[in-house]
Amino acid sequence: MSGPASSLKQILQPAKGKERLPVLLKLCEQPSYWGEADEFQHLQEAQQLALSAGSADEQARIIYLSGRYYVRKADYKMAESNLKQARQLYINIGNIRGQIDCNVQSGVISNGYSLFESALNISEETIELATRISYKKGLADALHVKACALQSLGRLPEALSLAVKALDIYEAMPDIYGMAAAYYYLGLIYDSMGNYSDALTNLDFALKIREDIGDRFGISEA
Numbered sequence: 001m002s003g004p005a006s007s008l009k010q011i012l013q014p015a016k017g018k019e020r021l022p023v024l025l026k027l028c029e030q031p032s033y034w035g036e037a038d039e040f041q042h043l044q045e046a047q048q049l050a051l052s053a054g055s056a057d058e059q060a061r062i063i064y065l066s067g068r069y070y071v072r073k074a075d076y077k078m079a080e081s082n083l084k085q086a087r088q089l090y091i092n093i094g095n096i097r098g099q100i101d102c103n104v105q106s107g108v109i110s111n112g113y114s115l116f117e118s119a120l121n122i123s124e125e126t127i128e129l130a131t132r133i134s135y136k137k138g139l140a141d142a143l144h145v146k147a148c149a150l151q152s153l154g155r156l157p158e159a160l161s162l163a164v165k166a167l168d169i170y171e172a173m174p175d176i177y178g179m180a181a182a183y184y185y186l187g188l189i190y191d192s193m194g195n196y197s198d199a200l201t202n203l204d205f206a207l208k209i210r211e212d213i214g215d216r217f218g219i220s221e222a
Contacts (some may be wrong), residue, residue, distance in 0.1 A: 005033035005214070012123075018053040021046060023059065028065050031177045034072065034217040043069055053088035060089035060098055068105055076109050083109075100130050100138035101115050111152065119149035140169035140178055144185060151189055180209040184222050 003096035008027040015092035024046035025032055043066055050059045067082030083102045090098035103126040123146035143166040150159035163186050170178035187203035190196070203222055210218035 005030040009203055021049040021054055021058060024049070025061055025065070032213050032215045040069065053215060056089065056093045057095060059094065059143055060086050060095065063089065063213065064098065064102055067102070067131065070104050071108055079105065079109055080161055094164060095136050096129065096133050097138060100126055100135055104138065104141045104145055107142065107204060111148050113144065114152070115148040116152050118143060125176065136169050136173055140166040142179065147185065147189070151192055156189060156193050163189055176209060176213060180206050180215065
């Protein structure tokens with residue numbers, strides 16, 4: 001493990017009690033940390049700390065992160081339970097960005113269930129909401145989910161257009177993890193179109209970024 005996740009673990013080691021919570025939250029958000037042996041253990045510790053001493057936003061965030069963890073594990077039943085709880089907490093405190101993050105993961109789940117029309121509906125609503133509040137990352141993530149659904153439905157030119165828009169937003173932010181995901185997904189779309197040269201070029205970009213940031217989960221994917 002290298003990069004931000006490694007630095008956060010160094011900060012976490014001497015931290016005690018509730019001082020560990022913000023570090024744990026940041027650590028569990030890092031794709032370069034995904035797949036580490038103690039990832040789930042740290043999620044559980046953060047959830048206990050959030051429930052006992054965290055703010056309402058921290059409580060919602062760790063439940064959301066637990067939902068995202070289960071999405072990556074393709075345990076959609078557990079993911080849906082956590083995301084439903086997190087979304088309601090975000091609604092209660094008026095955190096629209098948090099609601100958008102939950103919606104994005106719900107769209108990922110719909111794609112995972114092959115419910116592509118549902119994924120389109122969720123992503124379109126989320127794109128509108130993210131645009132309204134100028135939440136760039138949420139917008140790019142929702143575009144990514146919609147592109148995935150469109151690719152699966154065989155609407156490849158539309159999928160390609162949205163994937164490029166998502167990449168443009170990630171690059172402008174910049175969001176290095178988002179860029180890696182966007183290049184990876186562009187590779188998949190080009191592969192579906194039979195354009196293997198561009199597919200390999202984009203997958204190589206994704207792999208290089210993920211190697212640079214120490215994202216072992218992403219490296220194996222690419």
